[in-house]
Amino acid sequence: MEMPLTGIRVVDLTRLLPGAYCTQLLADLGADVIKVEEPGTGDYMRLTPPLVDGQSVLFNAINRRKRSIALDLKTDRGHQALLRLVETAAVLVEGNRPGVMDRLGIGWEVLHKRNPRLVMCSITGYGQDGPYASRAGHDLNYMAIAGGLGLNGTRDGPPVPLSVQVADIGGGGLGPAVQILAALVGVERGSEGRWIDVSMTDGAVGALALAFAAQAAGERVARGDQRLAGRYPCYRVYACGGGGYYSVAALEPKFWKALCQALDRADLVELQYSEDLAVQGTMEEIFASMTRDQWEERLSSLDACCEPVLDLDEVAKHPQIVARRLLEPRPQGRAPQLGEHTEELLREIGL
Template sequence: MPLTGIRVLDLTRLLPGAFCTMLLADLGADVVKVEEPIGDYMRWAPPLVDGQSALFNALNRNKRSLTLNLKSEAGLELLLRLAERSAVLVEGNRPGVMERLGLGWDVLHARNPKLVMCSITGYGQDGPFASRAGHDINYVATSGALGLNGDRDGPPVPLSVQLADVGGGGLQPAVAILGALVGVERGGPGRRIDASMMDGAVSWLALALAARGGGEHVSRGDQRLAGRHACYRIYACKGGGYYSVGALEPKFWAALCEAIDRPDLVELQFAEGPEGVRAHAAMESVFASKTRSEWEAKLAGLDVCCEPVLELDEVASHPQVAARGLISRAHTGVEVRPAVPLRPDWRRLDPPGLGEHSAEILSEIGVGDERLAALRKAGVV
């Protein structure tokens, strides 16, 4: 695997950091999830599978679990010894917490000059909001992404996917970590990565901000790719269900207009104002005339960029999703494979039980059975 031999210490909780380190673990990294003795509280979030959260399991495959009380002197020293033998440390505390624990960048860098430290926070390491509490909905609200989501005349609607958590706090930090590791491999020093979930959400608005900066009107429910044009929106079908239309290119729109017997709409692809209203109303009427299944049959095989809007329970059985082997059910719950296919043996470990690998991991830094027993008795492990 590409990251075999790379050890990553994961001190995060909940979704963002867990998603980030799962990406690295799936690529072969030895991810050690370092938890307080009481554990990451996502472990207990319902629904449970054999006493452990299905949500936790979905984010923590291919990892090992070590419990350490980092507020104890012995726990702190053990973590530092592990950091000396690791390539990456990922943490998700508010700015200043790692320094108060004795695990600040200066300390870690001195112990291991090649270490890459990634700090994932809501608003970053500096600025007036740096120490502010928040969750995904707050970060996307501040970024402007939430304000753009919803109908033109309605309120903002929360996104069903945690854009800031997964994008800004998971995917983008993982990319930054991989880049930093390449730098170290080329002879450079380790580095501190300041990953902000709000920053990540803002970066995904590059096109909307560019359009607005260029003088285009951009608002909730009135954007090129969010409701402005009849050729790119969602339509209700007869009897329930919805259909997505993404016929942006003229050839696709013309083919769709031909398929629905409305050649008069070809010239109204990007119409606005009264003509745009007419185009929207016509398309709404057309799609309301048939059921979703009937539209699937009618449009099947045509190059029109139209697909049914699936409900969550329909996704796994969709022929393309099934053919790609994206979703499976394991004894630990439903699991989604890596988005980019890896070699067949990519899944090496089940999501770990709390402290399942503590003895194994500590033995790798010279902690024997007698010392481990003493650490357990003292509440360090």
């Protein structure tokens, strides 16, 4: 079946999560993603446990439907093969530190001259300029500098790493995918290709737009004490009796009123946005009075934005996840073995 990006070739020089997630989004839309890897070692996410049949399940999760070619870009043959691939491509995505592509002889000026319609996207931790441009880092560091890590946790506790890599996936995956698609539209309208400078730290800062706006307006924004992170009783996570937790996100007055009525606590209706910790304490006592399953039975039919907090091994059984078939095996194909398509691709480019 033809898909929106059928016929669009993407050359992927990235490793690990951010770039792979970005090109996976493009592959899922039908792009022919060519993963260029170093012979013998390849993307070292391939060996990140747990392994199944000698290859990481983490690698497999974000590299399906791609083809792999093993090229040593430091050799003339590998260098020429990449340039021939670029001639056939619409997009090249890379994740090296600034300057590495130029040292390899495949920087923007060279690639743009070879293929003026090419869109090149460079995904780095801090961008192509600034004092941190060449500094090593990972998602935790980008979130730390952006301020997101400092806001995550309880009021009296230390910053807690997020369980989802926001900078990697949002700033280094989804964000550049959108920019690449926009650049492709520009090319289709007659523009030349362009070089996209993506910084994961930039993306993390952008994700905090509301927090920065609130702070600039004089509102208190602190760890465990924000509008959507523990300040109000209507938007919190509550521990249930016997273990387990329940999420309450009754921000709108109609939802909060419905919840208070279901709890037989009409006296709390006017305290929706109270900052008195005693009100939170009252809600904590209420939810601690029953188990999570009992609360689910009582609140599941209520239209009030309240849902149980699921553990990972419970997600696949949730009726909405089942209905949307989110965790079923995908039909799009498996992830490639290292260099699996080398000969095939070399033939395609006449080498």
